[in-house]
Amino acid sequence: MPHVITQSCCSDGSCVYACPVNCIHPSPDEPGFATAEMLYIDPVACVDCGACVSACPVGAIAPDSKLTDKQLPFIELNAGFYPERPAGVKLPPTSKLAPVLPAPQVRRGEAELTVAVVGSGPAGMYAADELLTQKGVRVNVFDKLPTPFGLVRAGVAPDHQHTKGVTKLFDRISKQPRFTFYLNVEVGQHISHDELLKHHHAVLYTVGAPNDRRLDIGGMELPGTATATETVAWINGHPDFAGLDVDLRHERVVVVGNGNVALDVARILTANPDDLARTDISDTALAVLRGSAVREVVIAARRGPVDSAFTLPELIGLTSTAEVVLDAGDHDLVEQDLATATDTLAKAKLEILAKLPVAAELTGRPRIRLAYRLTPHRVLGTDRVSGVEFLRTGTDETVRIEAGLLLTSIGYRGAPIADLPFDEADAVVPNRDGRVIDPATGAAVTGAYVAGWIKRGPTGFIGTNKSCSMQTVSNLVDDFNAGLLADPSARPALLDNLIRSRQPEVVDARGWRAIDAAETARGEEQGRVRVKFTDVADMVAAAAAPAAPLAKRLLAGLLR
Template sequence: MNSSLELHVAIIGSGPSGFYAAAELLNQTNPIIFVDMFDRLPTPFGLVRGGVAPDHAKIKTVTKVYEKIAAHPRFRFFGNVEFGKELFLKDLERFYGAVIFAVGAKSDRKMGIPGEDLKGSDPATIFVGWYNGHPDYKNYNFDLTAKRVAVIGNGNVAMDVTRILAVDPKKLQSSDIADYALETLKKSKVEEIFLLGRRGPAQAAFTNPEIRELCELEGADLVIEPKETDLDELSKRSLEQGAGGLTAKNNVKILQEQSQKPIKNQPKKIIVKFLVSPVELIGDNGKVTGIKLEKNKLYLEKDGSLRPKGTGEYETLPMDLVFRSVGYKGVPLTDLPFDPRSGTIPNEKGRVMELENKKVIPGHYVVGWAKRGPSGVIGTNKPDSIETVHKLLEDFSKNQLRNPSHSIPSIQINSEEKNKDDSSQSQQEKILDLLKERKIAFVSYEDWKTLDQAEIEQGKKKGKEREKYTTIPDMLSAIKKYKVQSLPKNERF
């Protein structure tokens, strides 16, 4: 590598994978790397802010790590800038030596069964975004006058949705849950929540802490018939061979122990059923009234995995509301290849490549769920992002980036004080000029810190961790208002 060069990298997306990529880039000393991170929302942190359940505040403390990364002098954040609408690939290629896409998996997978589009059938992803105050989902209405709810899926998202529906809303009052969601949950009439999994207890994708939480939930009985926790011979053998690791063994143990406990007749019931697949949602007048399930049996595939297959035996349960939690899925990005089957950006260890001919596209990289699909926990993104960054550095060392001419010395100049006549205008200034030229009201990291403090202060007034602003106009107004308030009185007007 040439030690006299500085590399400029753009990251699209500000979730965990984006921040871990930024950290690895900024840690390099040869070359010196400058990172600009863009996000369509004014707020950073992706699903840590918009996906982690409000009663899981401890998990959200990971943002302290990201705050340290954002404080680096060679890092900049541009929020409220949408790729593909306000900022385009050709723009990034003009100003950066490399672009990393950390865009996650925004959409949800569908079940592909009759009745899925009935009123009262919703993606869990939208419900999660709704109670977390995500601007995209604020205006959704969920009819929680429903008494019987089905949650389809056995991952941690399904567990979160089940827990939020079952928990006493008073337990959420001090959290950062959206105020409108809390008010709706307070009026909830939900009595029974059916947690439905296609596979058996040994294959459940939830983690030990999540299932323990449901076991210990105050105000709701976790009801598991002992037969639901019986393992077939294939599952017993796979556990013995280490499939699923200690997590799977502990899940089975926790479930079996819970199945033996007496029911306490608490106000709500969570009923767990394994080895069932929804085959139809039944409706009346366009609204869900029931769910038809097919009982499954596990079969050994050639790759050694256990797959559920229908037995032809069915049961129908009355149901008022259904949340599907069968996985996230990426969406296509403007001017980028996309694999519709996996819902990811096609890549080779993070290097973006054409879908058909597998040809690597120089200077384009991907991390996180957009790279590998929606799997793992927050920490899984770190090695994933590091792998991609190392490929980027390898390409830089071989002069294989799309625009190596942009790997030039850069001058850090405050954008408001820069000399517009300076012919040696830095790379860092050029993107600022473009955003201003397009009248894009971008949010800097300092602006985000202002909004962050505003939310915390508003939350304190209500005895909450924070009171989230849930629309982009409200966020921008709050930033402006609190910025003015922080100025000395003689400078406010």
């Protein structure tokens, strides 16, 4: 009964190190790890010990006999990653045990390493975890929102609750005694980079890539245009997007771009609101979806089916939960690409696409239509979006699609950080393995480090940030051991006083747990995972509320 990794895999890599027989690949030390769509368990080598199940932070691994009907395709997907071998041979000939990478060791006598981590998303929390593997380190984590965990809270679709389960790991990290949260504190506004360096040996930025790449065509200024990322944030109740105008009174929505975020938006916009009502979707989004007139979401891509940007696991998940169709012409494109495809993953995607039904007339049930070789030309409408005009890619043929809402999903860009250099072309902070460098001299900027998307660009998945952060932390500790980082000039206690003098509404770990408890309690009243606060003032008020009696808190913990 081999175990199987399913679509909610986050590529964290913990399962790789937990496996005693090296049957999970690619491992973090292998070249394909950073770009892998997911990890795969070798069904021949698996000894059914279950160690990977306990190690997985998002509950993505299960025995093949306990998979749901929707997860059954992952049996073949996991097995297909590995080469055939003679009977009785458990491991591929080139297989070797994945090395357990040692934690960096602080070696400066009695000196205590103090690090400020800016950003509390996956990269920041993984970095904090790596730093706190030893006693001689203190970590202060800053975030401009009163709630932590970044895109896990605000960017993962609400119907992917297993993926959001990684926050349980992050919560455990935040409870370590040398960890401190400074939430609702914006670095660059409430405290500067130089001031952080006065209180820490180093500042590690894990601020992601917060900006969307914009579509540069006429009409994008019209009401009824937005980005898929903004829409997912609105769906998740992010306070910066709680007031986003998402008009679903028209029967069709067009999404430009066909990556995983585009699929997420399309799936939510066509889902049964009663199913979403059990998740942590925002009340505002749920109410709008209940009144939606949308009957079709068109996901339009510039290139052909073989170049589809979505991952195979997401496609399997989408086609198992939603009605997905193709036009007859796009079906022909799929067949043409399938006949010449050589890449294993691309071929697997095409085989699924080839089985999709041909689009008929719209019916009462909302559906998703995948469309290919459409290059956006202009947005149609006067006072508001009424449609999109495309050019058939590589030709002068125009294709018009009527729609009341246009969402773009064509990538992300990092934003400049005050007092640090910035590479405008790649939209990252220039760095060498996480050490920030001055592009003019090529020298390292003392005490400044990066991890996550602001370091490597918007690539990878939640767990990819683990190996990325490990690399940066290893270099940071090496620099500390070598005496390259200046000791803080201010006493540790002065940092808390400084921050509270400038931001009286700072939220600490206790405050976050009060917010978490309040949201969970609100959810329990409605039979939901949680009901989120979507206003910063409400979050701050919940954070300041008196703690519940100990017995009540213990009971709540047992029930979760």
